[in-house]
Amino acid sequence: MSDLSPTRLWIMRAGFVLLAMVILFFQLLPLETTPRWFAGPNLLLAFACAWCLRRPDYVPMPILAVLFFLADLLLQRPPGLWALLALIGCENLKNQGRSLRDSNFLAEWISVTLIIIGIMLANRIILAIVLVDLPGWGLSLSEAGMTLLIYPLVVAVSHWLMGVRKMAPGEMDALGQRA
Amino acid sequence: MARDRSLATTDYTGPLRRLLLAVLVIILGATFLLWRIDSPRVERFRAQVTDRLVPNFDWAMAPVTGTINLLRDFQSYQRLSEQNQELRSELRQMQAWKEAALQLEQENARLLDLNKVRLDPRLTFITGVVLADSGSPFRQSVLLNVGARDGLLDGWATMDGIGLVGRISGLGENTARVILLTDASSRIPATIQPSGQRAIVAGDNSAAPFIDFIESPDLVRPGDRVISSGDGGVFPAGLLIGQVAADPGGRLRVRLAADYERLKFLRVLRHYGTEAVTDTAQVIAPSGPLIPQDDILPDTPAVADE
Numbered sequence A: 001m002s003d004l005s006p007t008r009l010w011i012m013r014a015g016f017v018l019l020a021m022v023i024l025f026f027q028l029l030p031l032e033t034t035p036r037w038f039a040g041p042n043l044l045l046a047f048a049c050a051w052c053l054r055r056p057d058y059v060p061m062p063i064l065a066v067l068f069f070l071a072d073l074l075l076q077r078p079p080g081l082w083a084l085l086a087l088i089g090c091e092n093l094k095n096q097g098r099s100l101r102d103s104n105f106l107a108e109w110i111s112v113t114l115i116i117i118g119i120m121l122a123n124r125i126i127l128a129i130v131l132v133d134l135p136g137w138g139l140s141l142s143e144a145g146m147t148l149l150i151y152p153l154v155v156a157v158s159h160w161l162m163g164v165r166k167m168a169p170g171e172m173d174a175l176g177q178r179a
Numbered sequence B: 001m002a003r004d005r006s007l008a009t010t011d012y013t014g015p016l017r018r019l020l021l022a023v024l025v026i027i028l029g030a031t032f033l034l035w036r037i038d039s040p041r042v043e044r045f046r047a048q049v050t051d052r053l054v055p056n057f058d059w060a061m062a063p064v065t066g067t068i069n070l071l072r073d074f075q076s077y078q079r080l081s082e083q084n085q086e087l088r089s090e091l092r093q094m095q096a097w098k099e100a101a102l103q104l105e106q107e108n109a110r111l112l113d114l115n116k117v118r119l120d121p122r123l124t125f126i127t128g129v130v131l132a133d134s135g136s137p138f139r140q141s142v143l144l145n146v147g148a149r150d151g152l153l154d155g156w157a158t159m160d161g162i163g164l165v166g167r168i169s170g171l172g173e174n175t176a177r178v179i180l181l182t183d184a185s186s187r188i189p190a191t192i193q194p195s196g197q198r199a200i201v202a203g204d205n206s207a208a209p210f211i212d213f214i215e216s217p218d219l220v221r222p223g224d225r226v227i228s229s230g231d232g233g234v235f236p237a238g239l240l241i242g243q244v245a246a247d248p249g250g251r252l253r254v255r256l257a258a259d260y261e262r263l264k265f266l267r268v269l270r271h272y273g274t275e276a277v278t279d280t281a282q283v284i285a286p287s288g289p290l291i292p293q294d295d296i297l298p299d300t301p302a303v304a305d306e
Helices: A007-029 A041-055 A061-074 A083-102 A107-129 A137-161 B002-037 B041-117
Strands: B125-133 B141-144 B158-159 B166-172 B176-180 B187-194 B198-200 B210-212 B225-228 B238-244 B252-258 B265-269
Touching: A007 A041, A007 A061, A007 B041, A041 A061, A041 A083, A041 A107, A041 A137, A061 A083, A061 B002, A061 B041, A083 A107, A083 B002, A107 A137, B002 B041, B041 B125, B041 B166, B041 B187, B141 B265, B187 B238
Parallel strands: none
Antiparallel strands: B125 B141, B125 B265, B141 B176, B158 B166, B158 B265, B166 B176, B187 B198, B187 B225, B198 B210, B210 B252, B225 B238, B238 B252
């Protein structure tokens, strides 16, 4: 029953913040200073989606918003826009989580695909509307594609290494709400 | 029964969650709009956040980067023997070049001495270590461990040992961000030698920035040297950028002289602006041959009274 204690809840929340910091740390390492034509996966978004679908109480909205905004600042993106879209996407996934709980992984993957593509497109459209220089399509598409490809791995790591599992029906979360 | 209660809790938390989401969305959206309207202020905030956070990771960044590079180098040991061959042949060529360079250096020193040329003594530099890169392939920049504390100013040029690397844009107390020449927002005024054509070296997220606004492209050939021109007074003139190269589409690009594969130590050149001559004839003599400006009628030419 330790799964339900507030201590565990806060440990997992802190764990997500730590995870985000580790991801940002490795992205910031000065390893690649030459331009590339492709982009790596957006691990932060992949982990956020996976955790939102499994245990929404581990990734409350304020933590997500602060981490996404920090990523925007540190990774030289236009501050706020990507964070806003990613936050809306994750909240959308949290709402779907209840219905996706009983379905298989493929359905989950498809809904995550829709969210990630949606974030990418909305980002480009809004940037185009406010006349900010757009990155190339190759970069945007490869980032979305790589994120989707890495998503099953992210889910596996969350499930087995970090113990972020879907709640069984009838299980209570830390606030005493029934799943 | 359970179903009912879960519905009830949803009803209770739903509006609160929606309210929180709305507040967060408004805050983030407002930040984005503020950035779009008043970019420098938000960028300064970004620099301050970076300044507070990234140096804390410094103790871990250097060893982790070192380890990863070590592992990468280890892969290259497989090609050791062919590399050795290449290096030997390159070394032979280099010896010839070295001889030529030594002779030219002596000749240059003699000529400078003959002309009593003094190189600009204010063009000194501060060396910084690269702390972090931009973290995403969408932007090309690096973070240095020197900042406003060391007297850096926005807009100063940054070089590695050989060529221009970029310019400072975004200063924190202890860190400074260098926008590389390859970044899509980088524009540097340049001169192409020997034809003396003025152009703009514009980054586009590729390894070789393209050359824009050339007056007569016919005078420019692949292999010409591209140096910074200092137009606009923001940037020191005469820094080596690279060589002209034509890409398969026939577009002129710069093959950069700086080694972008290994940006580790960078020099930031102190540059306090090119002094502009604003005086009139007093530059030539205290009581010059020309009468002061305010005595001249607007329609009389300045040399009329000679």
